[in-house]
Amino acid sequence: xxWKAQNxxxxxxxxxxxxxxxxxNRRELCRxxxxxxxxxxxxxxxxxxxxxxxxxxxSRRPAxxxxxxxxxxESAVIALRxxxxxxxxxxxxxxxxxxxxxxxxxSTVTSILHRHGLITAxxxxxxxxxxxxxRSEPNALWQADFKGHxxxxxxxxxxxxxxxxxSRFNLALHACAKATTEVxxxxxxxxxxRYGLPVQINFDNGAPWGSPKAPGQxxxxxxxxxxxxxxxxxxRPYHPQTNGKDERFHRSLDVEVLQGRSFxxxxxxxxxxxxxxxVYNHERPHEALQMATPITRYRPSARRLPGRLGSPxxxxxxxxxxxxxxxxxRFGNGRYKxxxxxxxxxxxxxPRPNQDGLFDVFFAHHRCLTIDLRQPDNF
Numbered sequence: 001x002x003w004k005a006q007n008x009x010x011x012x013x014x015x016x017x018x019x020x021x022x023x024x025n026r027r028e029l030c031r032x033x034x035x036x037x038x039x040x041x042x043x044x045x046x047x048x049x050x051x052x053x054x055x056x057x058x059s060r061r062p063a064x065x066x067x068x069x070x071x072x073x074e075s076a077v078i079a080l081r082x083x084x085x086x087x088x089x090x091x092x093x094x095x096x097x098x099x100x101x102x103x104x105x106x107s108t109v110t111s112i113l114h115r116h117g118l119i120t121a122x123x124x125x126x127x128x129x130x131x132x133x134x135r136s137e138p139n140a141l142w143q144a145d146f147k148g149h150x151x152x153x154x155x156x157x158x159x160x161x162x163x164x165x166x167s168r169f170n171l172a173l174h175a176c177a178k179a180t181t182e183v184x185x186x187x188x189x190x191x192x193x194r195y196g197l198p199v200q201i202n203f204d205n206g207a208p209w210g211s212p213k214a215p216g217q218x219x220x221x222x223x224x225x226x227x228x229x230x231x232x233x234x235x236r237p238y239h240p241q242t243n244g245k246d247e248r249f250h251r252s253l254d255v256e257v258l259q260g261r262s263f264x265x266x267x268x269x270x271x272x273x274x275x276x277x278x279v280y281n282h283e284r285p286h287e288a289l290q291m292a293t294p295i296t297r298y299r300p301s302a303r304r305l306p307g308r309l310g311s312p313x314x315x316x317x318x319x320x321x322x323x324x325x326x327x328x329x330r331f332g333n334g335r336y337k338x339x340x341x342x343x344x345x346x347x348x349x350x351p352r353p354n355q356d357g358l359f360d361v362f363f364a365h366h367r368c369l370t371i372d373l374r375q376p377d378n379f
Contacts, residue, residue, distance in 0.1 A: 012055045015040070016047045017282070017295045024299065031223040032194045032300065046283035068123050077103055077112045082286070094285035098293075124333040134288075136164060139167035139301040141165035141247035142198045144172075147253060158289040159253070159273065160187055163246045164198075168286055170249065171195055173277045181208040181221045188221075189305065192228075196301025198342065200231035210234050211339075218368065220341045226308045226366045252280070295347070311346070312364035318348035329361065331371055336361070338368050 015033045017027050019040065024157045030040050046054030073096075080092045088097075089110035096104055135141045147159040158179050162172035169292035172191045174181050203209030203222075211217045221234045263269045285291040314320055323329055331349055339349065342363055349371070352358040357373040 006029045007274055009055060010274070012043055012283070013052055013278070013282055014295065016043050016055065016296070017302060019044060020047075021299050025302070028304075029300065031197075070151055073101075074103055074112050077104065077109050078118070079112055081118050084256065085118075086252065087284070090287060090291060091285045094291040095283060098283075098285070110197070136166065138164055138166045138169070138298050139196065139303075140200065142171065142201045144201055144203055145246050145250075146176070147250045150258065151271060152263040157263070157266055158338050159269075160184065161246055161249055161253070162191060162247050164294075164298055165245055166247070166262070167294045168245060168289065169294040169298035170277055170281055173196075173253075173273045175266045175273055177266060179208060184208055184221055185224060188225075192305040194300070197228060197230055197303040197305060198301060200233060201225060202233045202235065204235045218339045218341050218363070218366070220280075222366075223311075223341045223345070223363070226364050227312070228306065228364075229303070304307060314346075314348040314362075315350075318350050318362075320346050320348055322346050331359070332373050334371070334373070336369065336371055342368070 011033065015035070016027060018024060019029050026040060027037065027308050030037055041223060043055060067167045070113070070274070076096060077092055080095060081087060084091070089106035089108075092109045092113075093104050093106040096109075133305050137165075142162055142164055144160070144162045151157070155177060158176045160172055160174045160176050160179075160183075161170065163170055172187055174187050176187075205211065208219055208221050210219055210222065218232070225232050257272055261272075263272070281295050282293055283291065286294060289297055321329060321331065323342040323345055325343050326340050327343055329336045329338050329347065329349075338361065345363060347368065348362045350360050350362060352360060359373070361368045361369040361371060
């Protein structure tokens with residue numbers, strides 16, 4: 001996957017931070033980022049000696065200014081706020097500390113912002129925290145969705161976003177012209193090639209993830225993911241909070257990047273998204289992470305994207321059937337609708353222990369539906 005010129009510095013930084021994590025498989029990371037071990041060693045050595053500045057093509061002035069005066073501290077706070085208008089006192093305080101410039105209390109930062117008229121009611125509303133659960137490790141669950149579309153001079157844009165539940169690390173942020181299976185699968189393949197496979201991905205019930213008319217029913221994209229060994233789940237209908245971290249990411253994206261702006265083309269949108277993704281993953285302190293950045297909590301998955309898809313294997317006790325061309329499954333005296341996406345695929349009909357007349361239909365590890373022979377067929 002060739003690196004875009006505008007992304008080279010951010011990808012260098014991302015590689016180095018991932019490679020420095022305890023237990024990191026540096027050879028595997030080199031393969032996924034498509035660089036040589038010699039290049040990786042050079043980057044790691046420069047980063048160890050000079051920090052992020054060592055990854056530049058030429059030397060830059062140091063980012064730290066330990067002897068800032070009070071006026072300098074105030075200027076640094078104002079500069080960060082103007083650079084990131086949606087950041088509040090806690091984020092700016094932590095970012096100044098990370099840059100080695102000054103240790104300023106969040107309350108002091110807030111006072112400076114108020115004094116210069118840089119806190120608005122809109123910014124305060126955007127900082128309202130959400131309450132949510134969290135998986136215990138990276139790649140246990142990813143959340144994916146399209147942010148609501150908007151118009152550019154070139155046409156419609158739908159940003160595709162993928163977030164790791166544990167670390168809030170953004171794995172994909174792509175300006176798409178269409179929300180089709182082909183577009184999403186191509187982007188997912190790029191993500192899987194670089195970061196590996198997650199255990200589970202959660203979507204809403206809209207296309208191309210699922211079916212609004214039949215919530216939870218598999219789509220072609222879901223079938224592909226299941227064949228890769230990924231658990232596919234869907235949010236409860238009309239409950240976007242089930243994908244709450246991605247929804248919260250969308251809110252930050254809107255406030256910090258898209259709000260009040262117009263774009264000439266998808267390429268211009270992508271350039272803005274690429275820049276903000278670097279800020280979000282590497283610089284922006286995250287309150288849900290105790291003001292750490294997402295990159296510090298993320299590590300790539302050990303599960304690699306396979307070169308070819310295999311067919312599901314079922315137990316000898318299962319009754320294996322092929323789904324018909326219209327998504328229909330025949331069993332007993334009934335006909336049952338599974339999903340058109342599984343036409344031609346083999347599924348397993350498995351009796352429920354100690355429950356006569358009840359059978360679960362599985363495609364690989366995914367339970368598609370339950371058949372109750374005590375009731376009329378549901379086709």
